[in-house]
Amino acid sequence: xxxxxxxxxxxxxxxxxxxxxxxxxxxxxxxxxxxxxxxxxxxxxxxxxxxxxxxxxxxxxxxxxxxxxxxxxxxxxxxxxxxxxxxxxxxxxxxxxxxxxxxxxxxxxxxxxxxxxxxxxxxxxxxxxxxxxxxxxxxxxxxxxxxxxxxxxxxxxxxxxxxxxxxxxxxxxxxxxxxxxxxxxxxxxxxxxxxxxxxxxxxxxxxxxxxxxxxxxxxxxxxxxxxxxxxxxxxxxxxxxxxxxxxxxxxxxxxxxxxxxxxxxxxxxxxxxxxxxxxxxxxxxxxxxxxxxxxxxxxxxxxxxxxxxxxxxxxxxxxxxxxxxxxxxxxxxxxxxxxxxxxxxxxxxxxxxxxxxxxxxxxxxxxxxxxxxxxxxxxxxxxxxxxxxxxxxxxxxxxxxxxxxxxxxxxxxxxxxxxxxxxxxxxxxxxxxxxxxxxxxx
Numbered sequence: 001x002x003x004x005x006x007x008x009x010x011x012x013x014x015x016x017x018x019x020x021x022x023x024x025x026x027x028x029x030x031x032x033x034x035x036x037x038x039x040x041x042x043x044x045x046x047x048x049x050x051x052x053x054x055x056x057x058x059x060x061x062x063x064x065x066x067x068x069x070x071x072x073x074x075x076x077x078x079x080x081x082x083x084x085x086x087x088x089x090x091x092x093x094x095x096x097x098x099x100x101x102x103x104x105x106x107x108x109x110x111x112x113x114x115x116x117x118x119x120x121x122x123x124x125x126x127x128x129x130x131x132x133x134x135x136x137x138x139x140x141x142x143x144x145x146x147x148x149x150x151x152x153x154x155x156x157x158x159x160x161x162x163x164x165x166x167x168x169x170x171x172x173x174x175x176x177x178x179x180x181x182x183x184x185x186x187x188x189x190x191x192x193x194x195x196x197x198x199x200x201x202x203x204x205x206x207x208x209x210x211x212x213x214x215x216x217x218x219x220x221x222x223x224x225x226x227x228x229x230x231x232x233x234x235x236x237x238x239x240x241x242x243x244x245x246x247x248x249x250x251x252x253x254x255x256x257x258x259x260x261x262x263x264x265x266x267x268x269x270x271x272x273x274x275x276x277x278x279x280x281x282x283x284x285x286x287x288x289x290x291x292x293x294x295x296x297x298x299x300x301x302x303x304x305x306x307x308x309x310x311x312x313x314x315x316x317x318x319x320x321x322x323x324x325x326x327x328x329x330x331x332x333x334x335x336x337x338x339x340x341x342x343x344x345x346x347x348x349x350x351x352x353x354x355x356x357x358x359x360x361x362x363x364x365x366x367x368x369x370x371x372x373x374x375x376x377x378x379x380x381x382x383x384x385x386x387x388x389x390x391x392x393x394x395x396x397x398x399x400x401x402x403x404x405x406x407x408x409x410x411x412x413x414x415x416x417x418x419x420x421x422x423x424x425x426x427x428x429x430x431x432x433x434x435x436x437x438x439x440x441x442x
Contacts (some may be wrong), residue, residue, distance in 0.1 A: 008293045011442040012046035013089065013111055020200040023329045025056070027394050030329040038414075043236070056092045057085070058328035062154075063147040065087045067095075070257050071127045072292035075396070083120050086111060092127045095139055101132055120393055140180050146171035150331055153321065160372055165420070169370070169432075172421035178205050178326040178428040182229040182257070184264045184289070190216070190226060201238055201402045203231050205428060225289045229257040232322075233432040234316060236366035237261040238402045239417070241429040241435055243310030243361065251294070251300040251353055254278030256285045258315055259293050268291040272300045300347040317344045318367035318374050322432020325346060343373040351357045354389055362392060366435045375434030376416060391415055392437040 015037050021031040038047045046089045057064065068087050069075065070184045076084055090108030093099040099101070105128045121380055131138060141147060145167045146154040157166040183190045187198040196206030204226070211228055237258045242248060253259045253271035255278055257373040262269045263286070271293045273279050279297055286293060296303065300314070319339050320330050350365060357363050366418045383389055393415020399407040410419045417435040424430055 009110055010050040010107055010114075011041055011043075012105055013053065014114060015041055015046070015050040016057070017082070017085055017089055017115065019054040020051070020057060020089070021082060024085065024332055025081055027333055029333070030327055039316055053065060053089060053092060053097065055176070055391045056096050057088050057434065058332065059095060060092065060142060060148045061088065061328075062149050062151070063142045063144070064091050066147060067091060067131070067141055067425060068127065071130050071134075078218050078260060080120075082115060083117055083123075084117065084118065084255070086120070086124060089122065091131055091138075093132055094128060094351070095135065095142060103130070104362055105129065117340060119141070123430050130382055132217070145174075148174065149154060152336055155368060156336075160370070161420075165422070167419055168422035168425075171430050172425060173324045173328065175325070175429075177230075177431075178236075179208050180205050180230045182234050183226040190437055194226075199231065199427070201231070201234060203229075203234060205231070209346055227257055227260050227285060227289065228259075230323075230326075230431045232263065232433040233368065235399075235402055235417065235419070235433065236364050236435050237265075237315060239398075239435060240311055240313050240364040241362050242267050245310065247309055247375045248311040249305055249353075249356065251312065251349065252316055253293075254282045256282035256293075258313060260285060260289055260291055263291040263293050264289075270305065271298060272296045272298055274299045287302050289380075300350050301345070304352070308356055308361065310358055311362040312353050312361070312363045313359055313366070314349055314353045314363065316374075318342055318346065318369040320368050320373055321370045322368040322421065322434075325429065325431065338375055339369075339371050341426060343378065344376050346374055347381065350378060351385075354382060354386060354438065354440070357389075357440045359440050361440050363438040363440075364435065365438065368431055368433050370418075370420070370432045370434075375418065375436075376412070376414070379414075379436045379438070380418065387418045388441050392439040394435070394437060431433065 019037050019073055022028045023030055035406055038050060041050060043048045086108060090104055093104035108126045109121050109129055112124055133205050149170055157169060183202050183204055185201050187204055187440055189246055191198040191204045194204055194206050199205055216226060217403045248262050248267040248269050250259050250269050250271045251260060252273055252274040254275055258271050258273045270281060276297055278294060319334050319342055320327060324331055352396045354365055369375060391414060394417055396408050410423055411418050421429050421432050
């Protein structure tokens with residue numbers, strides 16, 4: 001059935017529901033389940049609609065849950081997640097997507113059959129018919145930006161950034177982000193070829209869409225190749241001074257965007273990661289770009305280079321709460337306990353990285369997180385425990401040259417960088433990253 005047509009066999013809506021069950025029940029990552037699920041749809045229109053519906057539910061799920069709770073006479077049993085998701089999909093179509101009312105309601109009721117939820121048909125119909133009547137009130141609920149998030153995450157961001165900035169962050173997470181591409185050279189030329197705009201720091205920004213078929217995807221570095229990388233994710237490598245000997249240790253390197261940046265800039269990169277699967281992707285990316293690096297499969301919290309290094313990049317594993325524009329599933333699959341566990345991993349990685357830094361050398365620490373425990377708190381503890389280390393603050397003019405525009409709001413009082421999804425909103429925004437530069441005293 002087409003997204004706006006009459007009910008019946010409905011592969012697009014079934015697919016969206018299956019993606020949500022995979023994520024919210026089976027706890028599988030969005031980027032792992034979405035491509036394979038979409039591949040099962042024959043029609044491009046169905047693939048687009050399923051993709052849009054699943055991400056709309058994830059981006060607005062907190063508000064959708066609250067709205068449904070107010071439309072029910074009594075709560076659904078906790079075990080009935082599939083019914084809850086069927087209602088969330090229906091409500092998202094009624095209030096957030098350009099789906100005719102009759103199609104949103106009738107298709108949701110019909111979908112109960114193939115989902116083996118036939119006994120809930122009357123309930124689904126009643127809830128969505130009531131939602132039609134109360135559309136104005138419900139849309140007001142959905143307009144409150146922080147309502148889309150889990151309470152624990154909205155509370156953390158409000159405490160750290162204040163209610164106004166937290167609201168700006170939440171608004172930025174609702175829109176599909178653009179596609180950012182790092183180019184080896186000639187950003188203006190690539191912008192013309194890719195139908196995008198050349199931004200600062202060899203970044204080209206274009207509308208979101210499939211990647212593999214874009215012009216030049218198979219080109220190597222010698223031909224000015226490119227790779228997908230959010231503008232904020234490109235900053236850590238740009239902020240790392242490459243030493244005279246050219247050696248850079250890239251810790252937790254896979255899948256290799258920052259490795260490619262450093263190698264394209266002329267560095268001799270040693271890329272370390274403990275995941276064999278992710279290192280396979282790194283090798284493939286370097287092969288496609290015709291770039292070279294020494295690749296080491298090892299735990300970066302324990303691995304040591306043969307000699308101290310003058311430049312180390314540690315892009316540590318983290319909660320990734322700064323990337324919810326692209327990965328809205330993270331808000332619903334991560335918990336505060338995960339953040340505490342990841343902070344302990346980051347602490348071990350930082351200590352081992354700093355121990356390999358030679359006098360006068362620089363370490364850049366980065367996480368795509370908005371959580372203080374994973375960012376400024378980690379650096380404060382590192383500096384308190386090792387007096388031979390000091391901050392190498394980032395200055396505003398240098399950051400402006402590397403980013404998309406004026407970046408003063410992203411600079412902290414200590415000279416670290418904390419980008420937010422709402423920064424540079426007029427240019428399309430950016431992911432949230434915390435970045436600190438550390439130097440070992442000479």
